[in-house]
Amino acid sequence: MTTTTTTGPALRARRTDLAAALLSAALLGAAAPAMARFQADPVIAPPLDVALATPLALTAPVPAELRQAAADDIDAAGKAASAADEAPEGQDQAASAPASGSAAEPAVAGQAGAAAAAADAPAPGPRVRNRLDPWERWNRKVFNFNEKLDEHVLRPVATAYSDLVPQPARQAVDNFFGNFSDAWSAVNLFLQGRFKNGASQTMRVAVNSVFGIAGLIDIATPAGLEKTSEDLGRTLGYWGVKTGPYIVWPLLGPSSLRDSVTLPVNAYYSPAYLFDDGEYKFAITALQVINTRANLLRVTDMLDGIALDKYTFVRDAYLQRRNIKSHKEQQEDDDDDYEVITPDEKPVNPQGDR
Known part of the structure; x- marks a missing residue:
């Protein structure tokens, strides 16, 4: 059995490549849940893709399986954005309903406050008659x-x-x-x-x-x-x-x-x-x-x-x-x-x- 011993610069280079690969895998693993969470929002997804692509290009080579998984996630986000653009107006209104409802809650609260203030206000007095024209x-x-x-x-x-x-x-x-x-x-x-x-x-x-x-x-x-x-x-x-x-x-x-x-x-x-x-x-x-x-x-x-x-x-x-x-x-x-x-x-x- 022949044992190959690597010392000096070659050993340090392999340690560096291994650390970079582990770091890239950790980044992709952490980014996967975020990608799934932002797939429904086409406005936020593209900047997130750019932010993830930038460190990957500057680091050491990443295994092919991890790169394929990242590409699949990016394609899924693009398809979700296209489906959102082609959705009918009724679905858009249904999606915006919770937001409008939450915005309507302060208005209802304001109306209730105005009604309470009106109830607390003193009642108008009787109409004052003209002294020279009582009839x-x-x-x-x-x-x-x-x-x-x-x-x-x-x-x-x-x-x-x-x-x-x-x-x-x-x-x-x-x-x-x-x-x-x-x-x-x-x-x-x-x-x-x-x-x-x-x-x-x-x-x-x-x-x-x-x-x-x-x-x-x-x-x-x-x-x-x-x-x-x-x-x-x-x-x-x-x-x-x-x-x-x-x-x-x-x-x-x-x-x-x-x-x-x-x-x-x-x-x-x-x-x-x-x-x-x-x-x-x-x-x-x-x-x-x-x-x-x-x-x-x-x-x-x-x-x-x-x-x-x-x-x-x-x-x-x-x-x-x-x-x-x-x-x-x-x-x-x-x-x-x-x-x-x-x-x-x-x-x-x-x-x-x-």
């Missing part, structure tokens, strides 16, 4: 009724009246009713204690009644006698009676508690007061209503186009127009217009002490 629900129903009546009766009649009757004739009718209104305003100015304004209003009525042919022609306005409109409701307000809640009456329209009390008196002292016959009273009243509605055609048409809530607009405009300062408030305002100089105050000499 708004009822007033709106009556207002809608008046609107329907105006739409189907008053507006068509007033439009026909405006189209058929010439403008000078309509102006004469308006002046006639305005002259009666001026006479009632003069009475209320005297009741308010505003005698100067009452005398001026009385002069206006006299001029229009005598020289204006019973008020058909307005001569007082060009002569400088201005019109001041007052009624019994404003007279009560002048003496401190509050306006009270807002009320909408059928046919009569907007009013207030204070003005509603004075409606019979204001209606009694109207142009129909001159006639005893019921037919004439009705005809004069109907002519006054139609003429007044004809004068408001343009205003109501504009109001329909610009008002978001017509009821609120009419209510606020009425209450603002019917608001009048009481006698006491006017005296306080007049006192504020004057500066009171006490004896302790020394007047200022604009020229200085010289």
Whole structure:
């Protein structure tokens, strides 16, 4: 038996080749489970192949069985990637379902948190009523009724009246009713204690009644006698009676508690007061209503186009127009217009002490 003894450099070279072979086998053995785990992911598999191929190329020769096993693993990963690319959309959606479900869990949790916060929030309080309009629900129903009546009766009649009757004739009718209104305003100015304004209003009525042919022609306005409109409701307000809640009456329209009390008196002292016959009273009243509605055609048409809530607009405009300062408030305002100089105050000499 012949024994070959290897010493020196040859022995060290064989030990190095053996160590490299063992190291390569260990690397492939450790990489095999990783390759199987990443076969379903085509994005991660190619970089892993490159990472495994690089150390193998730099090391010593590897046995053929291990190289064939690595090649088979790489081919299997490529086939898995191709199958994933050719899979139908339904399978892709099914594969992405767990991810979407996990993403939906935080959204559901967020909705639950929002619902809990809403439950903890205090409940909204009752709707606050308008102090000047406590009967708004009822007033709106009556207002809608008046609107329907105006739409189907008053507006068509007033439009026909405006189209058929010439403008000078309509102006004469308006002046006639305005002259009666001026006479009632003069009475209320005297009741308010505003005698100067009452005398001026009385002069206006006299001029229009005598020289204006019973008020058909307005001569007082060009002569400088201005019109001041007052009624019994404003007279009560002048003496401190509050306006009270807002009320909408059928046919009569907007009013207030204070003005509603004075409606019979204001209606009694109207142009129909001159006639005893019921037919004439009705005809004069109907002519006054139609003429007044004809004068408001343009205003109501504009109001329909610009008002978001017509009821609120009419209510606020009425209450603002019917608001009048009481006698006491006017005296306080007049006192504020004057500066009171006490004896302790020394007047200022604009020229200085010289």
